[in-house]
Amino acid sequence: MTDHPTRATHRRAARAAWLVALPLLCWMSAASAETVLPVATNLESSSEQIISYRHQERMWQTADGALHLVINRGSRRSGGGLALFSSFDGGRQWQLALGLADTDKSSTVDGELTGDRLSLVHGVKSGGIRHRLLAYDPSTRTWASLRNESAFVAGSLAAQNPAAITDRQGVIWCAFLARDAATGQFSLRLLRRDLDGRWSLASDVLGGSSSSKARSARPVLTADGVGISFRVRNVLWWAERLDASDVATAWAQLQVNVDTAEPDLNDPFASHFSAVKDDLDTVHVVVVDDRDVLYLRRDPATRAWTAPRAIDGARRSVYVKMGLSGGKLFVSIPTNSGSGAVLTSVDGGASFVEEHSLVVPPPANGITYKYSRHEMPQRWTGALPILQQYEQDKRERLMLYEIVAP
Numbered sequence: 001m002t003d004h005p006t007r008a009t010h011r012r013a014a015r016a017a018w019l020v021a022l023p024l025l026c027w028m029s030a031a032s033a034e035t036v037l038p039v040a041t042n043l044e045s046s047s048e049q050i051i052s053y054r055h056q057e058r059m060w061q062t063a064d065g066a067l068h069l070v071i072n073r074g075s076r077r078s079g080g081g082l083a084l085f086s087s088f089d090g091g092r093q094w095q096l097a098l099g100l101a102d103t104d105k106s107s108t109v110d111g112e113l114t115g116d117r118l119s120l121v122h123g124v125k126s127g128g129i130r131h132r133l134l135a136y137d138p139s140t141r142t143w144a145s146l147r148n149e150s151a152f153v154a155g156s157l158a159a160q161n162p163a164a165i166t167d168r169q170g171v172i173w174c175a176f177l178a179r180d181a182a183t184g185q186f187s188l189r190l191l192r193r194d195l196d197g198r199w200s201l202a203s204d205v206l207g208g209s210s211s212s213k214a215r216s217a218r219p220v221l222t223a224d225g226v227g228i229s230f231r232v233r234n235v236l237w238w239a240e241r242l243d244a245s246d247v248a249t250a251w252a253q254l255q256v257n258v259d260t261a262e263p264d265l266n267d268p269f270a271s272h273f274s275a276v277k278d279d280l281d282t283v284h285v286v287v288v289d290d291r292d293v294l295y296l297r298r299d300p301a302t303r304a305w306t307a308p309r310a311i312d313g314a315r316r317s318v319y320v321k322m323g324l325s326g327g328k329l330f331v332s333i334p335t336n337s338g339s340g341a342v343l344t345s346v347d348g349g350a351s352f353v354e355e356h357s358l359v360v361p362p363p364a365n366g367i368t369y370k371y372s373r374h375e376m377p378q379r380w381t382g383a384l385p386i387l388q389q390y391e392q393d394k395r396e397r398l399m400l401y402e403i404v405a406p
Contacts, residue, residue, distance in 0.1 A: 033341065033357040038388065038399040043094050046074030047081065047105040050396045051375045051389055053271035054319055055218040056163050059387070060113040061380040064138040067091050068118070069375065069387070071398075075105040082107050082122055084134070084143060091385035091400045097143045102130070110163040118143070121162040121174050127154030129162050129176060131193065151191055151199045156181055161269060162191075165219035167226050168243055170195050175206065175217035175228055177269065185209045188217050188230055192247060204251050206239055207232035214263045216271035223281035223300040231270040234259035236287060238298070238305070257308050261290035266318045274322040276378055278329070284349055286311075286320050286331055293320050293333055297349050311343060311352045321374045325381065332376055332386050335360060336369035342386070342403060358386070358401050366393040 043050075049072050051058060058070040067087040074081060079099020087094045100109070102124040109122035116136040124130055133147035152159050157178045164174035172193035179186050187209035190202040206217060207230060217230035225242040228251070236257040241249060263270045273287035281300035286293055293312040298305050316335045323330050329345040331352065340358035345351060360369060368391045375387045375398075384403035389396060 033354045035339075035357050035359055036342075036401050036403060037359050038361070038401050039092060041092055041094060041387070041398050041400050043069075043071060043085065043387070043398040045072055045396045046076075047072045048371055048396060049106065049108065050074075050398065051373050051387065052108055053161060053216065053269060054321060054373070055216045055271045055273055055275070056108060056110040056161070057378055058109055058111060059375050059377050059385075060111065060118065061377045062113070062116060062136050062138065065382065066136075066138070066141065067377070067385060068097070068113075068136070068143075069094065070100075070109045070111065070120070070122075072103075072105060072107060072109075073099075074396075080107075081105050082109050086141065086143075088141065090383060090402055091387065098134075098145075100130075100132070102126070108161050112164065112166060114166070117146075119164070119166060119172070121151060121164045123160055123162060127158035127160075128152050129159050129174065129191065131164075131172070131174075131199075149197075149199075151193065152176070152201070157189070157201075159189075161216060161271070163216075163218055165221060165226060167221065171247065173219055173226055173228075175219055175230065177213065177215060179213070180209075184211060186211065186213045186215060188215050188232070190251070194247070204239075206230055206251070206253065207235070207237050214268060214270040216269050216273075218273070218275045220275055220277045220283055222277070222283065222298075227283060227298075229256075229273070229275040229283070229285050231263075231273060231287070233270055234262045234289075236273070236285070256285075256305050257287075257294070257296065259287070259289040259294075272319055274320055274331075276322050276324055276329075278324055278348070279327075280348070282348060284322060284329060286322050288318055288320050291316070291318060293317065293331070295331070295349060295352070312341065316340075317372070319373050321376055321386075323376050323378050323380065323384070325379065325384065330376075330384065332358075332374045334358070334372040334374045334388050336372040337362075340372070340374075340388070342384070356403055358388070360388075367391065371396070 080103040082100040082103040084097040085094040129152040160177040162176040174191040188206035227240040239251040283298040294308040296308040331343040342356040343352040386401040
């Protein structure tokens with residue numbers, strides 16, 4: 001991808017500012033943590049939602065080691081606001097693979113990679129949801145479209161922020177934020193794609209409905225079915241169904257935790273949480289509660305949740321992201337001042353250690369950190385790539401932290 005001269009100048013200025021500032025910042029890192037410095041990438045956008053939201057997955061690694069990422073490029077982009085990019089150098093430089101038509105600066109996406117197949121659900125400008133199935137060819141490093149279909153058409157309900165999972169039977173379950181045009185009420189609803197390819201709206205309403213849009217959902221596989229970790233305002237919920245159940249069976253729902261604080265303008269969709277399932281079928285969840293990062297997990301044998309506990313009490317972030325690699329659990333915590341962190345657990349979440357400190361250069365040359373989100377793969381091998389959002393000259397950009405020996 002050829003650099004635009006103005007963009008290249010901006011990036012050189014940003015890198016120069018960072019290098020000057022690094023000696024002043026390194027002392028802020030935790031004494032026992034390895035300091036990791038950022039490098040600029042060529043990813044940018046006019047949309048603040050370049051990598052929104054935290055409960056969704058938009059970065060993956062294929063078997064050849066390549067990285068793939070969907071970002072929102074903003075409005076007035078040919079091919080749509082959402083676009084798939086690929087990187088073959090660990091995340092430093094990215095190449096445009098394809099744009100997702102009918103999307104704009106507010107569209108968000110969620111994806112599930114299985115082998116060389118990428119299943120995507122994303123919002124469209126009309127208030128509906130589309131499902132795409134893409135195939136990756138490692139020999140040519142290209143993506144091809146296998147399926148592009150409407151999953152939900154807006155009518156009395158308009159959809160936002162979908163997230164989906166495919167169960168062991170091949171049925172796709174998609175949770176999304178719905179707004180009722182007649183009442184103005186918001187709720188979390190479920191779509192289902194059956195094996196015959198038909199999409200339908202389930203009757204379940206997750207966590208009730210109200211005038212608040214602060215609600216988001218993350219589906220995950222469980223040992224014997226599908227679970228959904230979701231938040232409604234300051235309450236963390238869990239819903240589940242068994243593989244053996246009829247598709248029309250109502251989802252069981254229970255409250256898992258009540259946060260001490262209501263979501264505010266920093267978390268308008270109550271989306272600042274991340275959920276993953278490990279190889280032992282334990283579900284791990286991290287959530288931000290009044291800038292404290294809380295961790296809890298679900299035991300697959302007892303189906304019980306642990307009490308939430310703070311694993312980072314520095315009150316330094318409103319965002320959090322989680323992933324798994326080599327039997328270890330990783331939690332990345334960005335910040336807009338000082339240093340972010342990567343916490344690591346080698347005992348299934350029983351304890352966490354801050355092994356890496358992510359230096360954030362100070363604001364300079366038009367650089368600010370209003371939205372310091374992180375994006376990382378949920379699963380990967382080799383070095384851990386973490387992208388952090390920042391703003392330069394009123395453009396949203398992404399810088400890369402590369403954790404070489406996680």
